[in-house]
Amino acid sequence: MLAAALAVLVAAALAAVVLMLPEPPPTLAPEAREGLAATGLGNPVTAVLIAYRSFDTMLEKVVLLLAVVGVWSVASDRFWGGAPAPLGRARPQGALIFLDQALVPLGILVGIHIFWVGADEPGGAFQGGAILAAMWMIVMIARLTGPPRVGARWLRLALIAGPAVFLAVGLAGLGIAGNFFAYPAGFAKPIILFIEAFMVLTIAVTLPMLVAGPPRRSPEP
Amino acid sequence: MNLLPVLDLGLAILVLAVAGWTIAAREAFGAVVGYVAYGLLLSIVWVRLYAPDVALTEAAIGSGVTGVLLVTSGARLRRAGGG
Numbered sequence: 001m002l003a004a005a006l007a008v009l010v011a012a013a014l015a016a017v018v019l020m021l022p023e024p025p026p027t028l029a030p031e032a033r034e035g036l037a038a039t040g041l042g043n044p045v046t047a048v049l050i051a052y053r054s055f056d057t058m059l060e061k062v063v064l065l066l067a068v069v070g071v072w073s074v075a076s077d078r079f080w081g082g083a084p085a086p087l088g089r090a091r092p093q094g095a096l097i098f099l100d101q102a103l104v105p106l107g108i109l110v111g112i113h114i115f116w117v118g119a120d121e122p123g124g125a126f127q128g129g130a131i132l133a134a135m136w137m138i139v140m141i142a143r144l145t146g147p148p149r150v151g152a153r154w155l156r157l158a159l160i161a162g163p164a165v166f167l168a169v170g171l172a173g174l175g176i177a178g179n180f181f182a183y184p185a186g187f188a189k190p191i192i193l194f195i196e197a198f199m200v201l202t203i204a205v206t207l208p209m210l211v212a213g214p215p216r217r218s219p220e221p
Numbered sequence: 222m223n224l225l226p227v228l229d230l231g232l233a234i235l236v237l238a239v240a241g242w243t244i245a246a247r248e249a250f251g252a253v254v255g256y257v258a259y260g261l262l263l264s265i266v267w268v269r270l271y272a273p274d275v276a277l278t279e280a281a282i283g284s285g286v287t288g289v290l291l292v293t294s295g296a297r298l299r300r301a302g303g304g
């Protein structure tokens with residue numbers, strides 16, 4: 001009852017704020033569009049994410065990493081380093097396996113495409129990475145592959161690749177472009193795509209590991 | 222006659238209806254299905270608000286990944302006898 005009253009109160013407050021917005025509503029869209037030329041990008045949303053507020057985006061990836069650490073931290077000691085429990089049913093239906101065979105190759109292509117066009121059109125690293133993550137998840141749900149051991153080196157590297165490359169480029173900007181997270185003029189777009197490629201990898205690995213949960217199998221001897 | 226305002230109104234009613242249904246659902250799995258449908262409808266709303274980037278994120282994260290997480294936790298809860 002108390003929760004319902006609180007929810008109604010929050011909803012009413014939100015509605016009041018929306019109705020009291022000044023006309024025209026304040027916007028930074030013109031400024032975001034103005035700086036586009038310097039980044040070489042065509043999509044102002046990507047420019048905001050990877051150029052104007054790149055540090056925030058890097059920290060978001062660190063938050064995702066902390067979430068994985070949080071999930072793994074509830075594992076019992078004897079399973080540490082092992083694999084999470086397999087997803088889906090023990091005997092998957094034929095339709096699910098067929099769906100995987102038909103959808104996954106296409107989905108991987110769409111995911112990479114969404115990342116690539118994100119520089120100029122709606123899309124980007126997070127959306128593309130999420131689609132790739134979904135593809136890996138449905139492959140695991142159909143039991144065509146199991147979740148990897150959480151101690152696997154390639155998995156650890158993939159999990160940190162995005163924020164690590166992002167941070168390394170940010171630090172390099174200190175020496176090359178004269179400021180932390182500054183991109184050298186004229187080279188901004190290739191550098192942004194380079195960072196995003198590693199972020200796609202990290203996102204595509206992080207989200208399925210969050211879904212797979214903590215390790216529940218003993219690490220192989 | 223312009224059909225878009227009619228479609229927008231229908232979309233708004235649908236979003237509210239699915240939201241209400243999700244809250245009222247008695248079963249955890251049903252509520253999760255409602256939540257996923259709600260997220261997908263919401264991403265159409267974002268497209269209508271000319272924010273395709275937000276729509277993509279809503280569909281992928283809000284509906285997709287969160288939906289899978291909720292389905293998994295729902296199944297675990299059922300196994301533990303909690304709902």
